[in-house]
Every structure is written in structure tokens, then in C-alpha cells.
Amino acid sequence: MLEELLIFTRGGLILWSSCRALGGAALLKGSPIDALIRSCLLEERSGDAGFTKDAYALKWAFNNDLGLVFVAVYQRMLHLLYVDDLLAAVRKEFSQIYNPKRVSYDDLFTETFRQLHLEAEARAEAMNKSKQQPTNPSSGSGAGRGPAGKKLGPNARAGGGAAGKKNSGSGKDDSDGDSGKEHNGGFTANGTVAKGGQENGAVKDSSRAARAVVVDNDGKENGDPNDGAFDVNTLRKKTGGKKGGGGGKKNDVKKAAKTEPKKVVKQMRVWDDKPPKNEKLDFTDPADERGEEVIEKVLTNQGDSMMDKDEDLSSDSEDEEDEEEENAGAGQKKKGWFSSMFKSIAGNNVLEKSDLQPALKALKDRLMTKNVAEEIAEKLCESVAASLEGKKLGSFTRISSTVQTAMEEALLRILTPRRSIDILRDVQAAKERGKPYVVVFVGVNGVGKSTNLAKVAYWLLQHNLSVMMAACDTFRSGAVEQLRTHARRLEIPIFEKGYEKDPAVVAKEAIQEATRNKSDVILVDTAGRMQDNEPLMRALSKLINLNKPDLVLFVGEALVGNDAVDQLNKFNQKLADLSTVPTARLIDGILLTKFDTIDDKVGAALSMVYISGSPVMFVGCGQSYTDLKKLNVKSIVKTLLK
Incomplete structure (x- = not known):
């Protein structure tokens, strides 16, 4: 049974609802349509086949030219077969009566929907009955029988000819048997060797098939010798002899070895007349020798963090890049001027999926070269195709530029956070409650x-803000000492219990200590773990469920590509599976490290945000304490599409 069918604009205006129009009350639990809009339509997943929320399954269709969305909701256990057919019919009929100035269609479309619903159900029922009708056992499956149900002779096989022969013209079966000709030494339409009297698809000589040498029944080679076959005579000519062509090669190697010049040993360069005396090249923490002065220098001379600085995108280099892109675009316009202009002048062509495929294929390849996971690039292209299919191409507009603009808008929507996470504001709110921000x-x-x-x-x-560290990495050797060094240099307290302790209990005691000391923020360090490590993932889930932190930050490398998808999927899946509460706590935000080492391979940021739906909150871009900044969404989008 169909629960509800809803028609609304992309701006969110509900034009027609089956529950409202048919006099019933909407009994949907959990707001599945709102979940569809948040998790699918706004996240550029509109190319998916369907969406499930609790006990409901949802399917949708678009009219991109009018900006309309059609959503059908039904019980997921029913597997209604007519939903796609009904959505297509509703879209066609409603688009004909749609008027942008009208905001309600309850009296205009309700009766039409009733009729369309009944017709779709009747077609689905008739189709279901036809599938359930038993087949005639006398007719069989048709294999090995003639047109009249008679068995064919022993020589008549899958080919269906007089002696199992093939039609040499097209490689198709000749079922009548009066025009079949033997096709020795050739490949059929499905890529298998066709021999006289042999069944199609059974290649017995695998070595011959691998070398693409076609042999007839007499054992002689057919066809062109240059047609992919291995020619021994050609090899002998190239090696310089009929039988032993390797002798001359050895002599050539010896001559080359004799004439090879000696390697030049690189001399050490001296920059000054007098080399400097031996100095202590020790870059470890010198706090043991000079005490508090070094710590003071770290806090005062490091400078301001990049987090509080806004990047200026209007640089000269970027302006030059824009000019180059415009010139390249102008060149492309000249190259395909007549075809593109003819399309626009001839009329506003409606974009079809086949028209979009070449441009989407080029965009997918470009995204993958920028380190975007292949699965993510494929889904993005499908979503862009779903948002453009059916739109009318504007005058003097190329398909490639239309697809490029749609992809740019899609990337901006994905990388822009769905919800604002302001740590400084949240810290003040926790401070007013008398609790540390974890x-x-x-x-x-x-x-x-x-x-x-x-x-x-x-x-x-x-x-x-007063900050406290908690050393909850009790697994890796040296982890506590590493964090202790940072705490000493930054002059902040650290809570530690050593190694081989339960990290969840250590974190709980650290939060209690921070509450007693009235610390504003406590930063909990955990052990690094692979996404497939079951014991460590179970320990992490226990730590999060026991202490209920305010923010769970996933720290990932900007260098990874496809692995980023697997990491985030597995982390979220394990946290959900191992949770002891109904609403599992998942990853809230992402911190991307080593961002200064990737040049334009920024696709990991897109892959992580697309998979988790969580924003990139911090970007690590160096080795000093100030090298932390925000993610510039516009810059990332420009780099991905460049």
C-alpha cells in the first residue's frame, strides 16, 4: 500500500499531497521525507535508486525544467512494483497542469491521481499474474528443439543450422538452417572461436585462443599473419639469425661494457673558506638545559594560529589561471562553433542522459586524478546527471559548461557544513553549565x-581558554612521553596513568580531574587503530559511550584516496554496531593532516565529507603549532575542477 505521494518544489513549497488531498491524515513516523531531503537530495545523492528510513522506503523523480520533486513513500517490506511507473505517470500529468503562480492543486489533481494509481496497480497485478502462470511443460525451454517443438538432429546444436553452422556474415545464429555457412577461423559476435560442428562458447585450445591464432580443421593457419599471431621468422630476423640470434647480442653487450665511461664521484661542496666548527646539531626540546625561557619563547614567538586568518583568494596567479581558462574555453568554442551554435539556435534542446555522458566522463576522470575515490566520483556524476536530465539547454550554451556549473554547485553543497560547529561558542556554553568541553x-x-x-x-x-590534555593512548610505546613533551612546551596540565590501562577509565578520571580544576577544555588523545582491528575498535566505542564527549574528531591524512572511504565507513559502522545506546555516537568532524604535501590532490577532503556527512573543521599544514587552519571550500572546489 502506498503511504503517501508528495509533490513539492526545489524551494520546499508543497504543492500536492495524497494524504491531504484524499482526506486522510499523514501517519508517517520519523519524518522520512525530511530525512530524504537532508541525507540524499541536499547531499548530492539524488542519483541513487532509492532511500530507506526506519520502516519506510522512498523513491523519487524530478522535473528539472520546472524544478519539481515527486516523492513516493511506502512500507519497505511490501516491495511495490508499480511505484516507478506511477511516479513517471504522475510527473507527466502534473507537469502539464503546473502553473508557477498556483500554490495548491488539491482540487485539480486529486481525481487524476486516483485514476493513475488504479491503472498502475492494475498493470502491476496483471504483470504479476502473467509471471505466476505455469509454463507448458511440453514446450520446454526451447533448447535443442526446432520451431515446431521437434528435437533437432545430432549435428544441429546451438547454432540452429543444418549442421550447427554459423552465418558468416554477422556471427548470428541461422535458425532456419538453409543459409548457414561454415565459419572456420573467425570469432563470433560474443567473442568465442567458431569451428565447424562445435558448440559456440567452447574454446578447447586455450593457448591458441590466447594467442589469437585461428586454426582450421586441417591444422593450417588462416587469415592475415599480422592479425595478432606470433611470427617466429620475424623474431629471428630481429635477433640477427635463423636459429641462434643471441650470439651477436652477447658481443654487443661486451662492446657496450668496454665503452661505458667511468662514474664520476660527486665531490663535497665547500661553501666557505673555513668550514664551521663542529656545532651541536640537536633539535630536541632544550627545556632540560634552559628551563622556562624556552617555553616562554614557544608561547610568545610562534605567532598567531592560522585558524584565525582568512585566506585571500584574489591573487594574481589565480587571475592568470582564470584568464587561461577563459582563453581555453574560447578556443573550444571556436573549435566546435557550428555544432554548439546550431544546437542552441535550432531550439532549446531538452538534455538527455546520453548528451551528458561525455562531459560527465571527463569530469569523473578529472576528479579521480585529484585523488577523489572512484565510487564517490561515480555517485557525484550520477547525481549531476539526475539534476540536469530533462532541462532545456539555454541559447548559446554548451553542454560541457552546463555540466561544469552543476558539478561546481554540487561540490559547494557537499563541502559546506550542514550544521555549524563553533567550538569557541560551544566551549562557552559548557563553561556556563560548569562542565569542561571534551x-x-x-x-x-x-x-x-x-x-x-x-x-x-x-x-x-x-x-x-584553560586547556588540559588526557593521555589515553595506553597502547603505543612513547605515546605518553610525546604528549607530555607537548604539554610541557605549552605549559598546560596533563592527566596520565601510564600504559596497559583501560583508556575509557583513564578518560573518565581525566574529565573528573578537569571538572575539579575548572578547566574549560579537555583534549583526549587515543591510540591509533586500523579500522579492521576489532579489540581496539571495541575499546574506542567503550570510551565514547562511557564518557559522552562533546566532539569526536576523526584525524585523517590528506594523502589517502580510496582508503579514506573505507576508514570512515568502518569507523562509523563499528561505533554504531558496538554502541550500547539506541542512538549511537558517530564521528562529528574531521581534521585533515599533511595538507601541505599534496599539491592539488585534494580529493580526500571531498571523499571524507561525502561518506560521513561531517565537516572538515581543521586542516594541518605544517609542523609548528601555528600550522592549523580552516578548510577553504571555494579554493578546494576550484582545485578539484581545474
Whole structure:
């Protein structure tokens, strides 16, 4: 049974609802349509086949030219077969009566919908009955029988000819058997070797098929010798002899070895007349020798964090790039001037999926070269195709530029956070409640969790907040000492219990200590773990469920491509599966590290945001405490499409 069919504009105006028009009350639980809009339509997943929410399944259709959305909701256990047919019929009929100035169609479309619904149900029922009718056992499946149901002779096989022969013209079966000709030494339409009297699809000589040598029944080679076959005579000519062509090659190697010049040993360069005396090249923390002066220097001379600086995108280099792109675009316009102009002048062509495929294929390849996961690039292109299909191409507008603009808008929507996470504001709100703001850093091994935790601590200190660290990485050797070094240099307290302790209990005691000391923020460091490590993932889930942090930050590398999708999927899946509460706590935000090492390969940011739906809150771009900044969404989009 269809629960509801809703028609609304892309702006959110509901034009018609089956529950409202038919006099019933909407009994949908959990707001599945709102969930569809938030999780699918706004997140550029409109190319998906369907969406499920609790007990409901949803399907949708667009009229992109009019900006209309048609959504059908039904019980997911029913598997209604007529929903797609009904949506297509409703879209066709409603588009004919749609008037942008009208806001309600209850009296105009209700009777039409009743008729369309009945017709769709009747067609689905008739189709279902036809599938359930038993087949005539005497007719069989048609294999090995002639047109009149008689068995064919022993020589008549899958080919259906007089002696199982093939039609040599097109490679298709000749079922009448009067025009079949033997096709020795050729390939059929499905790519298998066709021999006289042999069944299609059974290639017995695999080595011959692999070398693409076609042999007839007499054992002789057919066809062109240059047609992919292996020619021994050609090889002998190239090696310089009929039988032993390798002798001359050895002599050539010896001559080359004799004439090879000696390697030049690189001399050490001396920059000054007098080399400097041996100095102590020790760049470790010198706090042990000089005490508090070094710590003071770290806090005062590091400068302001990049988090509080806004990047200026209007640089000269970018202006030059824009000019180059415009010139390239002008060149393309000249190249295909007649075809593109003819399309526009001939009339406003309605875009079809086949028209969009070449431009989408080029965009997908471009995204993958920028380190975007293949699965994400494919889904993005499908979503853009769904949003453009049916639109009318404007005058003097190319399809490639239309697709490029739609993709740019889609990327901006994805990378722009759905909800604003302002840490400074949330810290003040927690402070008013008398509780510390708890941030937990999670991620895989070696991505830089401890280092970037210290960068976040430095940024918070610059905003006059009291910060405390919690060393909950009780698994990796040296993790507590590493965090202790950062705490000493930043002059902030650290809570530690050593190694081989339960990290969830250590975090709980640290939060209690921060509450007693009235610390504003506590940063919890956890052990790095691979997404498939079951014991460590279980320990992480226990830590999060027991302590209920205000923010769970996933720390990931900007270098990864497809692995970013697997990491975030597995982390969220494990946190959901191992949760002891009905509403599992998942990842809230992302911190991307090593962002200064990737040049224009910025696709990991897009892959992570698309998979998790969580925003990139911090970007690590160096090794000092100030090297932490915000993600510039416009710059990322421009780099991805460049």
C-alpha cells in the first residue's frame, strides 16, 4: 500500500499531497521525507535508486525544467512494483497542469491521481499474474528443439543450422538452417572461436585462443599473419639469425661494457673558506638545559594560529589561471562553433542522459586524478546527471559548461557544513553549565593525532581558554612521553596513568580531574587503530559511550584516496554496531593532516565529507603549532575542477 505521494518544489513549497488531498491524515513516523531531503537530495545523492528510513522506503523523480520533486513513500517490506511507473505517470500529468503562480492543486489533481494509481496497480497485478502462470511443460525451454517443438538432429546444436553452422556474415545464429555457412577461423559476435560442428562458447585450445591464432580443421593457419599471431621468422630476423640470434647480442653487450665511461664521484661542496666548527646539531626540546625561557619563547614567538586568518583568494596567479581558462574555453568554442551554435539556435534542446555522458566522463576522470575515490566520483556524476536530465539547454550554451556549473554547485553543497560547529561558542556554553568541553581525537595509525592535538590546544590557548590534555593512548610505546613533551612546551596540565590501562577509565578520571580544576577544555588523545582491528575498535566505542564527549574528531591524512572511504565507513559502522545506546555516537568532524604535501590532490577532503556527512573543521599544514587552519571550500572546489 502506498503511504503517501508528495509533490513539492526545489524551494520546499508543497504543492500536492495524497494524504491531504484524499482526506486522510499523514501517519508517517520519523519524518522520512525530511530525512530524504537532508541525507540524499541536499547531499548530492539524488542519483541513487532509492532511500530507506526506519520502516519506510522512498523513491523519487524530478522535473528539472520546472524544478519539481515527486516523492513516493511506502512500507519497505511490501516491495511495490508499480511505484516507478506511477511516479513517471504522475510527473507527466502534473507537469502539464503546473502553473508557477498556483500554490495548491488539491482540487485539480486529486481525481487524476486516483485514476493513475488504479491503472498502475492494475498493470502491476496483471504483470504479476502473467509471471505466476505455469509454463507448458511440453514446450520446454526451447533448447535443442526446432520451431515446431521437434528435437533437432545430432549435428544441429546451438547454432540452429543444418549442421550447427554459423552465418558468416554477422556471427548470428541461422535458425532456419538453409543459409548457414561454415565459419572456420573467425570469432563470433560474443567473442568465442567458431569451428565447424562445435558448440559456440567452447574454446578447447586455450593457448591458441590466447594467442589469437585461428586454426582450421586441417591444422593450417588462416587469415592475415599480422592479425595478432606470433611470427617466429620475424623474431629471428630481429635477433640477427635463423636459429641462434643471441650470439651477436652477447658481443654487443661486451662492446657496450668496454665503452661505458667511468662514474664520476660527486665531490663535497665547500661553501666557505673555513668550514664551521663542529656545532651541536640537536633539535630536541632544550627545556632540560634552559628551563622556562624556552617555553616562554614557544608561547610568545610562534605567532598567531592560522585558524584565525582568512585566506585571500584574489591573487594574481589565480587571475592568470582564470584568464587561461577563459582563453581555453574560447578556443573550444571556436573549435566546435557550428555544432554548439546550431544546437542552441535550432531550439532549446531538452538534455538527455546520453548528451551528458561525455562531459560527465571527463569530469569523473578529472576528479579521480585529484585523488577523489572512484565510487564517490561515480555517485557525484550520477547525481549531476539526475539534476540536469530533462532541462532545456539555454541559447548559446554548451553542454560541457552546463555540466561544469552543476558539478561546481554540487561540490559547494557537499563541502559546506550542514550544521555549524563553533567550538569557541560551544566551549562557552559548557563553561556556563560548569562542565569542561571534551574533545576526543580518533584515527588510524601514524596520521598525526598527538601533534595536531597540540596545535588545537595552542589555538585554544590564544583565545584565553584553560586547556588540559588526557593521555589515553595506553597502547603505543612513547605515546605518553610525546604528549607530555607537548604539554610541557605549552605549559598546560596533563592527566596520565601510564600504559596497559583501560583508556575509557583513564578518560573518565581525566574529565573528573578537569571538572575539579575548572578547566574549560579537555583534549583526549587515543591510540591509533586500523579500522579492521576489532579489540581496539571495541575499546574506542567503550570510551565514547562511557564518557559522552562533546566532539569526536576523526584525524585523517590528506594523502589517502580510496582508503579514506573505507576508514570512515568502518569507523562509523563499528561505533554504531558496538554502541550500547539506541542512538549511537558517530564521528562529528574531521581534521585533515599533511595538507601541505599534496599539491592539488585534494580529493580526500571531498571523499571524507561525502561518506560521513561531517565537516572538515581543521586542516594541518605544517609542523609548528601555528600550522592549523580552516578548510577553504571555494579554493578546494576550484582545485578539484581545474
